[in-house]
Amino acid sequence: MKNWWKYVLIGLATVLLEGIFIALTPVFLNGLSYTEGIIAGTGFFLAFEMVICTGAVIAKIEKKE
Numbered sequence: 502m503k504n505w506w507k508y509v510l511i512g513l514a515t516v517l518l519e520g521i522f523i524a525l526t527p528v529f530l531n532g533l534s535y536t537e538g539i540i541a542g543t544g545f546f547l548a549f550e551m552v553i554c555t556g557a558v559i560a561k562i563e564k565k566e
Contacts, residue, residue, distance in 0.1 A: 515550070522546050 526542025527535050 519546050 523539055523542040523546065526545065527533065527538025530538045530541055533541060
């Protein structure tokens with residue numbers, strides 16, 4: 502049960518980080534409209550998340566071997 506809470510807290514922290522990242526991306530990409538900046542920020546964050554999740558899965562697979 503302790504692991505369950507750990508993953509819930511990691512998920513909530515990820516959601517919070519995504520909200521901050523999406524809110525700041527249009528500021529840094531000020532050549533785009535606000536909507537385009539949010540879409541680009543979402544894409545950047547999802548790509549970042551995929552890299553982290555892939556690394557975690559590969560690490561778990563290699564740890565079992």
